Each structure stands twice: as structure tokens, then as C-alpha cells.
Amino acid sequence: MVEQSPLSATSSVRLGVSPLSWVNEVLDDLGKDTMAETCLTQAAAAGYAGVELSRIFPKEPAALKGLLGGHGLGLVSGWHSGFLADRTVEEEIAAVREHASLLKACGASIMVYGECGRMPENALDIGMSNRLRLGADEWTAYGERLTRFAQALHDEFGLGMAYHHHLMMVAETLDEVRAVMSATGPAVGLLLDTGHAFAAGYDYAALIKEFGPRINHIHLKDVREQILADVRTGDLSFNDAVRAGMFTVPGDGAVDYGPLAGFLSEGTYSGWLVVEAEQDPQKAPPAETVARAYRFVTENILKPALARA
Incomplete structure (x- = not known):
């Protein structure tokens, strides 16, 4: 019998999992034969309450709701590839409408x-030193577009926007995350990703300290430190880093989750914790990997948070 999350009965914090442990969204060969049923059956068996959207799931609302509901799972969220660094709010709203409608219809x-x-061509397949950056004079206008877009997303679809700081994107470093948060209004929430912060060279605890009230989504990703060092030394691409196993699930890497447990113990965060790791499922069998991560998060994040509360 799967142990219930220790916070589930006493708070609005829920534990979900990303299908990236089963199938990669960019590298088609990683998990290419994986069926949605396999992913969802194993996610539910491990104890998770929900999953993020995946390319192997149906995109028709009734079909997706039925599929997830059949496994007792909710839809946590879904990734949108935005281009507000380069295009207008109106163009972005038009581009997101179908995706946002699906998320809303399925309860996210x-x-x-x-x-x-502002990403170079083939950005995930070139050395990460080639990342492009916004100019100092561009952040204000960029932030205004993000804020207008986030407000429209809320007004039309009832969705909160979680801005994902991410390797190879314009908000990778701590200073760049600060620039985004400074240039945007409260409609723009922050996705805290423990692994992307570590890989970018800073402590995610700084995000909690500086932007805790704006954190509205959390990805629990770990990093294998020696592989990260090799990636940096060799100036490998993001996709090469994924194939090399730089990312892993919580408990298998160098990230310290103590500060996160402390943050959760304050009782101010309401939302999902999502176990997420881009890995090769042939090297990291998903059922075993996500079950181990569930146990780690329960014992090392959720229970300590509850004890401190």
C-alpha cells in the first residue's frame, strides 16, 4: 500500500510527477515506445496525485480528463513555449489559447x-556557452509584456502563470531571475526549479528568500555534480547533458532540500511539488526511479516540513 503524503491531509501542498522520467519532450528516442497508460499506471502506483502534461497524452479535453481520472490522477500543469522576448502580447495570447483551454478544462x-x-538556432544542441541574453535596456518592456500576458491568462482562463527559470533561456542566472521579478507585476508567478538553479550556479534558497510569496509552482530536480562539472568543462549542450545523466530525481544528486522543507513549514506555499528529471528511461527505469523519489520527498522534505510547522 502506498503511504499517503504526510502533508496531504493538513495542507494544500500536493505531490505530482513529470512524465519526463518516462518520455522526453525534445529527444524523441528517449521513451519513444512508452504508452500513456504505462506512465500513468506507474505514477499512480508510486503514490503521486497528479502529472504534468506530456506529448504522449491526448490533447482533447474529454479524452485527457477520462484518461487521468481513470488512474485517479489530476492534471498539474503544462509547459508553454513562450516568445514574449520577441513578439507581442496579442501574438502570445493567440498562440496559447488552445493549450490554456485544455489546461483549464482538465482542472489545472x-x-x-x-x-x-531570444534563443539561438538549435539552442538545446549547441554548447551552453552560446546562450543569448537580453540587453539591460530590454528588461522593462519584456516585463511589461509578461505582466500583461499573465493577467490575460488569469482573466480569460483562470490560470496562474509560473515563469520557469531555465538553462539556455534568458532567465538562467540569479541576477536574470531578479530582473524578471523586478520588471513584472504580481500576476507573474515564479516556478522554483531546484535543479536548474543548482546547474546555473546558485542556491535555490536565494529564490525562496527573495521571492517566496511569488513562488506558485515547484519542480524538484536533482543534479549529479560530477556530470555537471564535465558538462561545464566540455561546454556540452543541454541535450548532451540530459543524455549524460546530469539531471536526476531528488535524492540522487547534490541538491540540499533542507531549505525547501523550511519554506514549506511556513505554510505560505499552496500548490504542487513536482518530481521532474529528464533522464534516459533505459538507464533509469521510471517505475523504480519515481517510486524512490516519492519516498525521498516524503521522508526528507514533507515530513520534516510538517515537523517544523
Whole structure:
């Protein structure tokens, strides 16, 4: 019998999992034969309450709701590749409408926004030193577009926007996350990703300290430190880093989750914790990997948070 999350009965914090442990969204060969039923059956068996959207799931609302409901799972959120660094709010709203409608229809309350504008061609397949950056004079206007878009997303679809700081995107470093948060209004929430912060060279605890009230979504990703060092030394691409196993689930890497447990113990965060790791399912069998991560999160994040509360 799967142990119930220790916070589930006493708070609005829920534990979900990303299908990235089963199938990669960019590298088609990683998990290419995986069926949605396999992913959802194993996610539910491990104890998770929900999953994020995946390319292997149906995109018709009734079909997706039925599929997830059949496994007792909710839809946590879904990634949107945004281009507000380069295009207008009106263009972005038109681009997101179908995706946002699906999220709303299936009960999600958060949409993950990843900034894919201002990225070099084949950005995930070139050395990460080639990342492009916004100029100092561009942040204010960019922030205004993000704020207008986030407000429209809320007004039309009832969705909160969680801005994802991410390797190879315009908000990778701590200073760049600060620039986004400074330039945007409260409609723009922050997705805290423990692994992307670590890989970018800073402590995610700084995000909690500086922007805790704006954190509206959390990805629990770990990093294998020696592989990260090799990636940096060799200036490998993001996709090469994924194939090399740089990312892993919580408990298998170097990230310290103590500060996160402390943050949760304050009782101010309401939302999902999502176990997420881009890995090769042939090297990291998903059923075993996500079950181990569930146990780690329960014992090392959720229970300590509850004890401190």
C-alpha cells in the first residue's frame, strides 16, 4: 500500500510527477515506445496525485480528463513555449489559447511559461556557452509584456502563470531571475526549479528568500555534480547533458532540500511539488526511479516540513 503524503491531509501542498522520467519532450528516442497508460499506471502506483502534461497524452479535453481520472490522477500543469522576448502580447495570447483551454478544462490552475524567444538556432544542441541574453535596456518592456500576458491568462482562463527559470533561456542566472521579478507585476508567478538553479550556479534558497510569496509552482530536480562539472568543462549542450545523466530525481544528486522543507513549514506555499528529471528511461527505469523519489520527498522534505510547522 502506498503511504499517503504526510502533508496531504493538513495542507494544500500536493505531490505530482513529470512524465519526463518516462518520455522526453525534445529527444524523441528517449521513451519513444512508452504508452500513456504505462506512465500513468506507474505514477499512480508510486503514490503521486497528479502529472504534468506530456506529448504522449491526448490533447482533447474529454479524452485527457477520462484518461487521468481513470488512474485517479489530476492534471498539474503544462509547459508553454513562450516568445514574449520577441513578439507581442496579442501574438502570445493567440498562440496559447488552445493549450490554456485544455489546461483549464482538465482542472489545472497553473501554466508553466518557458521563454523560448531570444534563443539561438538549435539552442538545446549547441554548447551552453552560446546562450543569448537580453540587453539591460530590454528588461522593462519584456516585463511589461509578461505582466500583461499573465493577467490575460488569469482573466480569460483562470490560470496562474509560473515563469520557469531555465538553462539556455534568458532567465538562467540569479541576477536574470531578479530582473524578471523586478520588471513584472504580481500576476507573474515564479516556478522554483531546484535543479536548474543548482546547474546555473546558485542556491535555490536565494529564490525562496527573495521571492517566496511569488513562488506558485515547484519542480524538484536533482543534479549529479560530477556530470555537471564535465558538462561545464566540455561546454556540452543541454541535450548532451540530459543524455549524460546530469539531471536526476531528488535524492540522487547534490541538491540540499533542507531549505525547501523550511519554506514549506511556513505554510505560505499552496500548490504542487513536482518530481521532474529528464533522464534516459533505459538507464533509469521510471517505475523504480519515481517510486524512490516519492519516498525521498516524503521522508526528507514533507515530513520534516510538517515537523517544523
